Structures are given as structure tokens and as C-alpha cells.
């Protein structure tokens with residue numbers, strides 16, 4: 449049997465969990481690429497990623513390299529899982545090394561600040577033989593700590609080109625990781641990126657000491673706000689009711705695993721953003737995404753009150769409590785605002 453040769457680019461928690469998931473299937477031959485040679489040696493010797501995903505052993509079928517040329521050459525699939533701010537750089541490096549036509553998938557969640565583009569579009573900019581229609585994304589309620597252990601999870605692979613989405617679905621799906629396809633890649637990527645802002649908000653609410661009602665309000669009004677911007681960018685509303693929308697929002701706003709929720713909690717308790725980033729080697733995408741979404745809201749004329757308040761708390765020195773008070777005291781409005789069917793009202 450010819451095995452499917454897959455390289456996962458990025459050895460943080462999520463890249464490692466994806467590599468373990470894929471290597472668990474006999475029909476795959478998986479390589480995990482890591483930036484640093486010393487860390488590569490550590491992973492090869494220990495057969496475990498003690499730094500980012502401790503306690504989960506690598507399957508035999510998984511090899512590790514820090515040689516990007518070797519990692520990219522003659523691959524059937526390349527999975528990009530680096531922090532969003534390094535996607536353009538790594539995409540350009542990979543472009544010079546591709547020597548056949550692998551399927552390309554981004555599993556990162558973020559928006560590039562300079563261009564306001566989601567990750568599949570950043571990759572399309574950097575990979576000469578691909579465009580936004582042929583690149584796919586994976587997104588859903590998937591904490592690495594649980595996927596790595598084989599705890600039942602579900603996710604979405606989105607791509608404009610159906611055959612690409614379906615091939616990747618077959619490669620990723622297992623009895624423990626159920627994968628759906630979706631042609632709405634804009635909605636899937638925006639859902640995955642923007643929910644991190646709401647997770648910061650839920651964490652802030654927990655940090656202040658507010659209750660479950662507050663968190664439910666953040667999540668529900670949050671998904672509405674995400675849909676409003678997503679729709680302006682061409683996404684389908686129903687995508688936000690799915691795994692990459694409300695599904696990911698629920699897990700990130702409530703899970704102890706979420707770095708964004710944890711960071712929000714620290715902010716709610718009075719810690720500064722710099723203190724939090726300095727104290728961790730993990731990526732907290734929500735900080736940069738809040739900046740990008742705030743620009744996108746201004747650019748598209750979209751009202752995003754939660755994003756604006758989180759932005760002011762993170763970057764303009766507003767206190768968390770003031771931010772929440774501001775949201776509570778906003779002008780009275782209808783729940784469905786501009787989409788309300790006015791014919792439903794009765795005198």
C-alpha cells in the first residue's frame with residue numbers, strides 16, 4: 449500500500465496533536481517539522497513533546513525533522529500550524545522548496561494584522577502554484593490536549609474546491625476525530641479567529657468574579673457579533689451556528705485548556721497584557737486578532753461593541769470593569785437589530 453506522505457509544519461501543541469492524530473492511521477506516513485535543531489533532537493530522543501503537549505507518546509509512524517527542505521520534498525499533504533504572525537514567513541520559505549503538488553491545509557486560527565487576511569489567503573499569497581480556492585483550512589472545537597489523547601472530537605475542513613476538502617476529510621477522519629466539509633472557508637476561518645476575542649471576554653468576566661449569566665451573554669452576543677462581521681466579508685450565517693462557529697466559541701469560552709480564556713481571566717484580575725505574554729511560551733492569538741478585528745470593523749463599518757471594549761481594555765488602558773459596564777449601559781436595542789423582521793411586531 450502506498451502511504452500518504454504528510455508533513456505538519458509547526459510543533460507547538462496543536463501541530464503535535466495533529467501529527468499524532470494523523471500518524472495513528474496506518475495509511476499515513478507523517479513528519480513533524482520543528483524550527484530548532486536542539487528541540488528536534490529532544491523530540492526524537494524522548495518521543496514526546498514535553499514542552500507543549502506533555503504525557504502523550506508519539507506513534508512509531510511519526511518522524512521529526514528540523515530540515516525544512518526534507519520536510520517539504522515529495523509530500524502529498526502539507527499542514528501549516530504555526531502562529532498566525534509567522535505564517536507569511538514560513539509560507540514563503542516553503543514555496544521555494546515545494547517540488548510536487550501537495551494539498552495545502554492551514555490549521556492556525558488568526559488574522560494577519562498588516563493585510564487583515566485570514567491564514568488561507570496569506571498562504572495563497574506566498575505559494576506560487578496555489579490560490580484562495582485551492583487552499584483548505586481545518587477549524588473547530590479542538591483543544592490539542594484532548595485531540596492528542598484521542599478524546600472524541602469533531603471539526604470542519606473548508607475549501608472552495610470540493611475535491612480538495614473531501615480528500616483532506618478522508619485523510620483526517622478517524623473514529624475519534626469526526627470531520628465535516630464546508631465550502632464557506634471565509635466563515636470557518638473567521639469563526640475560528642474571532643471566537644478568541646470572545647474567549648478573552650469570558651475570561652475577563654471570570655477574572656472579575658462575575659457569573660455564568662455574564663459568560664452566556666458574552667458567548668451569545670459574541671456569536672452575533674462574529675456573524676455580523678463574517679457576513680460583511682461574504683460568510684454564510686449558518687456556518688456560525690456550526691462547529692467552527694458556536695462550537696469553537698463554546699469550547700474556548702469555557703475550557704480550562706484555553707489559553708485565550710486563561711489570559712482573559714488574568715486581565716480580569718488586573719494583570720497587564722505584557723506581563724501575560726512574557727510569562728508564557730504559548731501563543732495567545734486573541735490579542736492580535738482583537739487588533740485585526742477592530743481594524744476590520746472600522747474598515748467595513750461593522751458595529752462590534754464587544755470587540756471594541758476588549759480592544760480598549762487590552763490596548764487603551766480601560767479597566768475590565770469599566771469595559772463591562774460600558775457594554776451593559778449601551779443604548780437600548782432589539783436583539784436581532786438590523787435583521788429584525790419589523791412585520792413581527794403587533795400594536
Ligand SMILES: NC(=O)C1=CN([C@@H]2O[C@H](COP(=O)(O)OP(=O)(O)OC[C@H]3O[C@@H](n4cnc5c(N)ncnc54)[C@H](O)[C@@H]3O)[C@@H](O)[C@H]2O)C=CC1
Pocket residue numbers: 458459460461462463464483500529530531532534538555556557558590591592593729730731732733
Ligand atoms: N493549542 C490548541 O489547542 C489549538 C491551537 N490552534 C491554533 O494553532 C496555531 C498554533 O498554535 P499552537 O500549536 O497551540 O502553539 P503553541 O502555543 O502550543 O506553541 C507555539 C509554537 O509556535 C512556534 N513559534 C513561535 N514563533 C514562531 C515563528 N516565528 N515561526 C515558527 N514557529 C514559531 C513555537 O516554537 C511553538 O512551536 C495557533 O494559530 C492556534 O490558534 C488551533 C486549534 C487548537
Ligand SMILES: O=C(CO)COP(=O)(O)O
Pocket residue numbers: 557588589590591592644647696699700705706707708709731732733
Ligand atoms: O482554538 C482552540 C480550541 O479550539 C484553542 O484555543 P486557545 O488558543 O484559547 O487555547
